[in-house]
Amino acid sequence: MNQPLSREELKLKREKYVVPSVKQLYNDPPHLVQGKGQYLLDEKGRQYLDMFAGIVTVSVGHCHPKVTERTIEQLKKLQHTSTSFMTQPMVDLAEKLAQITPGNLNKSYITNSGTEANEAAILLARVASKRFEVIALQHSYHGFSHLANALTGNHNWRPEVPSAAGIVFAANAYCYRCPFKKTPDSCNLECAQDVERVIQTQTGGSAACMIAEPIQGVGGTITPPDEYFGQVKKILDKYGVKFIADEVQTGFGRTGKHMFGITNWNVQPDMITMAKGLGNGAPIGAMITTDEIAKAGQKQSINTFGGNPVSSATALAVIETIEEEKLMENAKVVGDYLLEGLRDMAKSYPIMADVRGKGLMLGVEIAAEDKTPLAQETARIVEHAKDNGVIIGKGGLFGNVIRIKPPLSITKENVDTCLQAVRQGVETVSKVLSR
Ligand SMILES: Cc1ncc(COP(=O)(O)O)c(C=O)c1O
Known part of the structure; x- marks a missing residue:
């Protein structure tokens, strides 16, 4: 099999041949080459926990x-x-x-x-x-x-x-x-x-x-x-x-x-x-x-x-x-666990201004105390999570909502990993904001 291009080569090639409206989530995007269950691998063999499922698409896990x-x-x-x-x-x-x-x-x-x-x-x-x-x-x-x-x-x-x-x-x-x-x-x-x-x-x-x-x-x-x-x-x-x-x-x-x-x-x-x-x-x-x-x-x-x-x-x-595989039931149980974890975390971090959703369709709105949307900080949290091996999404009219919508097959252990990555990102941007 051909060696995959390096991420830098692929980024340049994509910019050259794909219309610019097809944007990507990250400033420093990994080149994803393989998927299995709730995990993705990049061209260097690094594993990511996929908590965004493409965009809310991989329902039963990659390459089931x-x-x-x-x-x-x-x-x-x-x-x-x-x-x-x-x-x-x-x-x-x-x-x-x-x-x-x-x-x-x-x-x-x-x-x-x-x-x-x-x-x-x-x-x-x-x-x-x-x-x-x-x-x-x-x-x-x-x-x-x-x-x-x-x-x-x-x-x-x-x-x-x-x-x-x-x-x-x-x-x-x-x-x-x-x-x-x-x-x-x-x-x-x-x-x-x-x-x-x-x-x-x-x-x-x-x-x-x-x-x-x-x-x-x-x-x-x-x-x-x-x-x-x-x-x-x-x-x-x-x-x-x-x-x-x-x-x-x-x-x-x-x-x-x-x-x-x-x-x-x-x-x-x-x-x-x-x-x-x-x-x-x-x-x-x-x-x-x-x-x-x-x-x-x-x-x-x-x-x-x-x-x-x-x-x-x-x-x-x-x-x-x-x-x-009773994935709908899993979405409820694991989703409730994730929702609870996020709500609990929000008590310590005021920028997690609103935690909402149902099942495994959850979002966290990142905003200042006066509700000013914190879009750049949201992008940083999402990028930070990726650097820590967890893929989460972002959206909202103001670009300030973290979106967590993984394959329905994830486990509570995966949720713990995700919560830890979100916490680290939120903690980092909260510290910068408080300076
Ligand atoms: C709610 C909703 N409707 C329609 C679409 C369009 O679907 P597609 O991208 O498959 O054309 C999307 C895509 O994100 C969506 O989220």
Whole structure:
């Protein structure tokens, strides 16, 4: 096998040949060459504990043997025919998705990514409702096509070009920085009520759909209060607006307890979009909806690679692994342990201003006492953790949220290692700040 390039050589080559919008997390990025379970190896053979799972994607662990075997098996048998021809893996996957999604969601459209799944959902919601306008949430992220980008309520991810038409934004349920300057105990869920205000003042009173992440991922693990989605759904039902839960990050057991994040709020969506954890790194996404809504989409559609046998067989193996290895349950137990550890640590470090999330979808907002976001310090904590062998992510509108979203297979021992790395980083930046 060829020797891998040194990280310096690879960095230069990447800068020369890859568009500059494809950015990387670190100032001094390792060249990652191998993955196994929750661990990654760089070109020098150094091991990292991966507490970010790519970006919230490696659900069952890197190169899981069962998944890899099933991928290779299918790859050797049949890679492609397109959906114009009958093959079984896509249909088996669609059947499985109907079984594991909540309520009466039955009909799937398999794609290659979360962006495509969201495109498909919005298009179908518009066709089925014969309405055009779409409600999204501020601080959201929904992908990188023209439409998905226009649904994204975060300027960091939106090039300054004319946006897709017909999209309006409601305030998000961001309790730490409440858009209405209220506190959770007496806010009367002003953020949920904003959805009705938006319908009344920014649409013709008849939006096609609302799309929302149960927990905003790129937005910084923003986790709405328990009653939020129930209230929102009531408003949407009143106006006949369909609800799309974007579960690209929250799906497949990540939030613990439930296969899909929205079930934590006991709300039934009209459509769910998914990707990331479904493929454990294989390029696949899906939109699932009811028979009734699906019926509206009778025009021909083709997605050359969507539903291809290899990605579909891989995704099926991933879901089976989540079930067999009880990874959803693990996400709850180990996630609660991590949440408790972070909350405990926050008592000693005031810059850990808000610790939030569910299961293994956790975030820590790094801010000064007056809530000024500490973005540079966050970047330093993340870089520091990497230098200590632990990969964590970062996000949020202000770039000041540490994101911890590892493979669902991690252990409590891994959590202890992660906590130690976070503590060292937080301690270092806290000392610098106090000088
Ligand atoms: C919530 C959410 N939706 C959609 C997407 C887009 O998915 P993809 O990058 O697979 O197109 C992402 C990606 O980060 C996401 O986090």
